[in-house]
Amino acid sequence: MTDKTDLMENYRKAYGNGIGFGQRPALIMIDFVRAYFDPECELYADVDDALASALRIREAARANGVPVIYTNVTYHPDGSDGGRFFQKAKPLHNFIRGNPMGNWPEGLEVGDDELVISKQYPSAFFGTSLASTLTTWGIDTLIHTGLSTSGCVRATCVDCCSHGFIPIIAREGVGDRHEAPHESNLFDMNAKYGDVVGEQEILDYLQTMKQKS
C-alpha cells in the first residue's frame, strides 16, 4: 500500500470511469427516518440538507413519471430477526417496530402509489424483493438518496451494481453523521460501483423522462 502518492492520482490509473445514466430510472429514498433527525437520538446525523435535496429530486421524479421507492428498517421486539447486524450495531434498537424513531420525518409523506420496503440489513436489496420489483418494471437505473452514506447507501449501491442496475448517487441527497466517512464512501462508490452526480444534473436528467412515460 502507498500513502505517498496523491489518492486521486493513484486511483486515476485504474478507477473512476463514468457508467452514465440509463434509459429507465427509479428513485430510492433510503432510511429517511426520524432517528437521524432527532437531536436526542444517538443516530442523530444533522442531515436536513440531504433530505431537502432528496425531496427536490423526488418532486422531479414524480412530475416525470419516475417511480419512487422508500426504505425503512424494522425489527421484532426482541431483535430476533436482526441477525448479526442487530448484535453488532447497537443503535438498531431504535428500529424495533413501534419505536417512533423509525417513523417518517415531516415532509416525507409517501404517495399511495409509491412503494415502501422494510428491511433488516444495510442494503435495500438484501432480504427484500426490491431487485425483483425493479426487474419486473424494466428499470435499469436507480438514483440513490438517503442515509447514511457510509452505511445503508453504500451497501445499497454495491448491491445495486451487483444486481444489474446502474447506481447513481445523488451527491447532495445523501448524508452521514460525519464528513470523513461521508466523503470516503462517496469516493469508493464513484470509483468502482456507480456515478456520484450532483443534484442539478439529476434534475435535468429526470426532466428528459417526461416524453417517454
Place this chain on the structure above:
Amino acid sequence: MTDKTDLMENYRKAYGNGIGFGQRPALIMIDFVRAYFDPECELYADVDDALASALRIREAARANGVPVIYTNVTYHPDGSDGGRFFQKAKPLHNFIRGNPMGNWPEGLEVGDDELVISKQYPSAFFGTSLASTLTTWGIDTLIHTGLSTSGCVRATCVDCCSHGFIPIIAREGVGDRHEAPHESNLFDMNAKYGDVVGEQEILDYLQTMKQKS
C-alpha cells in the same frame, strides 16, 4: 453532518461494539491473485505484507482443522457475465478467463481439500453458493483476509454480516492500493459490521480450535 468533532468521539456514541469470535470459524482468502502483485498491472497494490500475514493465518487454520476458502474473479472473454460492475470498473478486464493476472501468486497453492469460489462481483457471497456451503458446514464466523480492503473485502464483510455469519477482519491480512481507503474502510467495517482484529489475536483464537475438531 459534522466535521468539527473528532470522528472517533462522534462514533463512540453509537457504534463500534465488538461482536466477538464465534464457535466454528472458517478462513476466507479474497482475490489474492497476481494482478495485485505485478508492478506492471494497473491493479498493482504493493500488498506483499497482507499476503504474508494471510499465509500465516492460513497455516494456523490448517493446523487446527479450520476450513480455508479462496476466491478469484472470472469473466467470459467478452465480459458479458460481468454486468454493471464490468461496465464500470475498467481494470476488471484483467480477470477475463485465461488472463494470467487472475492466477494465484507464488506461495498460495490451494490444498486439494480446500474450496475455490469464482465470482463476478465484489462480494464473495454475491452470485455464489458460499453462504449455502458455510451454513451446511455449521460455520458461524468468517475470518476475512484478502484484497482489496475498500473493494471485495468490504463487500464480502457486509454480506457476511447480512447472511448471519460473524465477520472477523484480519487487520494485517487485508490490503489496498492506498492507505486512505484502506483505513476508512477498516473503520466502517469495525463500526457496524464485524470486528477488525490483529493477526496475533486471530492466531491465538485459531489455536483454541484444535481441541474441538
Place this chain on the structure above:
Amino acid sequence: MTDKTDLMENYRKAYGNGIGFGQRPALIMIDFVRAYFDPECELYADVDDALASALRIREAARANGVPVIYTNVTYHPDGSDGGRFFQKAKPLHNFIRGNPMGNWPEGLEVGDDELVISKQYPSAFFGTSLASTLTTWGIDTLIHTGLSTSGCVRATCVDCCSHGFIPIIAREGVGDRHEAPHESNLFDMNAKYGDVVGEQEILDYLQTMKQKS
C-alpha cells in the same frame, strides 16, 4: 422418458435417500391464512386437517423450545411489488394488504416471541431475511407445515435445501386444493430435496429437543 415402468421402481435406482433430522430444528408454518379456509374464496382448499396437524406439531415445538416461524403474503394495493408472480397467478389479489383473506384463521394466534415473515413470492426464503435469521440462530433443520404443497411449500423446501438447511416436510401438516398435485409434489420433494415424514415421527423428534434447550 418412460411411462412403462413403475414410477417408484424407476426412481429407486437414483433418488429417495433419506437425509435425516439435524440437531437444531425450527418449525415453519407457511401461509396458513384465511383464504384457504373460507369456502367462498377461490383459494379455498379444504385443508382443516393440515392445520390441525400443524398445530399439534407447533404445540410440541413450543413445549420443547423449538422456535416457530410463520409466513403470510402481502402486496401493495396495486400489486406493484408482486412482480411476475402477481401478474401470472390471479388469486394473489386476495393478499393485497388489508384484505381479510390474508389474516390468520382461528386457532393460529402467533406468540409474542414468534416471528412472522411477510413475503411476495412462493418461497419463504425468496425476498426475505429468513435464511439469515436461521443461520444466526444456528438452525440446521426446518420442519415444513403449511399451504399449499404444490406451491409455497414446494418452493420453500427447494430453497431450504439450497440454502443449506435440512428440509423436513410434515406429511399430514401440509395440504393442497387437490390430491393429485399434493401427492406428486410430496413425491418430488422426498426424492430430491428433503424427507417427507409423518406427524408422529416429528412429534417424537421434537420431544428429544427438550434436554438440549
Place this chain on the structure above:
Amino acid sequence: MTDKTDLMENYRKAYGNGIGFGQRPALIMIDFVRAYFDPECELYADVDDALASALRIREAARANGVPVIYTNVTYHPDGSDGGRFFQKAKPLHNFIRGNPMGNWPEGLEVGDDELVISKQYPSAFFGTSLASTLTTWGIDTLIHTGLSTSGCVRATCVDCCSHGFIPIIAREGVGDRHEAPHESNLFDMNAKYGDVVGEQEILDYLQTMKQKS
C-alpha cells in the same frame, strides 16, 4: 383437499392465466449433460427428443439474435460445495468435476459468444449471477429447455418468476426420467409461474425478434 372433482376443473377456478411472451427473450438450456443420455448412468432419462427440440429452438434463437445460456452442475471432488442437495440426492456424484457425465452430449457445442453457468443447486438462478446478467442485458423473458422437468427446470422456472422474468417453458424441449413427474410439473408450472408453450409457437415468436435486434 379433494380427489373427487376433475383436476383441471378444480384449478380453472383459480389458476392457469397466461402471462404471455415479453419483448426481449433469452434462451436457457438447463443441464443438457451426458449423464441423462448415457444408458449406463443412473441418471439416464431417455430424453433425446427433448434435446432435439431444444436444438431447433436454439437454431431459431441464434438466427434471430436471441442470446443462449447453458447450465451444468459441478462439485468439488469431495462434494463439499454441494450442501444439503449433495447429501440428499445421491446421483449428484456424477457431477463431480472431471467426471465425463457432466460433459456436453454430441450436438451441443457452445458458441464462443454464449454463456455457460456452472451451478451447485437445482435452480439456475441459485448461487449464480444469472439474474444479474439477464437484468444487465435488459431481458424480460426466459425460454426454458432442459432437464429434468421435475428437478432443475421446475426450480429454475419458479426462481425465474420470482426474480422478475417471464418463464416460458418449451413443452417438447424439456424432459424427465418418467412421464408422471414430467406431466405433473408441467401442470404446476403452467398453473402458477409461467406459460408452457409448444415448440412451434416459440419458433414463431423467435422469428419476430429479427427486426428488433
